[in-house]
Amino acid sequence: MTKNKSRNIKGLKLVKPLLQLLVSVIALCLVLAKTDLGKLVSIMRSANPWYILVSIVFFNISKLFNAIRLNRFFRLIGIKLSFIYNIKLYYLGMFYNLFLPGGVGGDGYKIYVLQKNHGLKTINVFHAVFWDRLSGIFALVFLSTILLLPSSFALRFPGLVPFAWLQIILVYPVALIVNRIFYRQFMEVFALATVESLLVQATQVISAYFILLALAHHGNIIDYLTIFLISTVATIIPITVGGAGTREVTFFFLLNLLHLETGPGIALSLIFFAISALSSLAGILSRIRHEKSAAVFPETELQ
Numbered sequence: 001m002t003k004n005k006s007r008n009i010k011g012l013k014l015v016k017p018l019l020q021l022l023v024s025v026i027a028l029c030l031v032l033a034k035t036d037l038g039k040l041v042s043i044m045r046s047a048n049p050w051y052i053l054v055s056i057v058f059f060n061i062s063k064l065f066n067a068i069r070l071n072r073f074f075r076l077i078g079i080k081l082s083f084i085y086n087i088k089l090y091y092l093g094m095f096y097n098l099f100l101p102g103g104v105g106g107d108g109y110k111i112y113v114l115q116k117n118h119g120l121k122t123i124n125v126f127h128a129v130f131w132d133r134l135s136g137i138f139a140l141v142f143l144s145t146i147l148l149l150p151s152s153f154a155l156r157f158p159g160l161v162p163f164a165w166l167q168i169i170l171v172y173p174v175a176l177i178v179n180r181i182f183y184r185q186f187m188e189v190f191a192l193a194t195v196e197s198l199l200v201q202a203t204q205v206i207s208a209y210f211i212l213l214a215l216a217h218h219g220n221i222i223d224y225l226t227i228f229l230i231s232t233v234a235t236i237i238p239i240t241v242g243g244a245g246t247r248e249v250t251f252f253f254l255l256n257l258l259h260l261e262t263g264p265g266i267a268l269s270l271i272f273f274a275i276s277a278l279s280s281l282a283g284i285l286s287r288i289r290h291e292k293s294a295a296v297f298p299e300t301e302l303q
Helices: 002-033 037-045 048-075 083-099 106-118 123-150 152-156 160-182 184-214 221-235 246-257 263-283
Strands: none
Touching: 002 123, 037 263, 048 083, 048 123, 048 152, 048 184, 048 263, 083 106, 083 123, 083 263, 106 123, 123 184, 123 221, 152 221, 152 246, 160 184, 184 263, 221 246, 246 263
């Protein structure tokens, strides 16, 4: 019975990534089937490599901000990691999130390693990782709504404007209430973590902007960047491999809704995924040992 149960669990773990891969492939096929592939390839081939390089830099700056914010939450639950160790662990988590989404997964891997090395309850480490994610979502909602106001969405759907203002006004009071009720252990860094969360998303928007410049696309920039942030919210739902397919479908649907050219949006999405995948390779190339002695530094060295 035990062996059969173990086999069933392993079987279920294999099913999830296969389903995610299938959904990604189907989504990409649906989008590409309705896209002028020749034009899309032409757009991507003519991309300015220098602007792409700047985009890669800003993408990784966003990840550094994210790793710093997460480490701040770790400290509040008693985990003191050196700056370098934390960055390496974060990038390794990125790699697992992208390439092993249905197995260990980046977040699950970090929770496992830190719980094992520090002897804390798994739930405490989970809360730190989960609140880090929630902080990012609040920032995404806030910034995407701000960009929506001057975009074509507000002109085409004026009924959205009052709700957008209401959302902008309420998003951080709601975040504060959630923090105070459910995550009091992180309350003391709420303001600082909020700023870091906004910096994470802002630098990703700048990264997307430079991809548009690389593609020599200068029209309706605000619309493309608004959709970029909305598509980032969509990729949080773990139904595809690393968000592949979800972002492209979001771009295709919303650009069609605004009667805008879909090619640059899909090219932006594909290049951004490629940058994410390329950057995540740093995690596996700098594989680290996870002995507690390598992870823990005296508190005075971390301040």
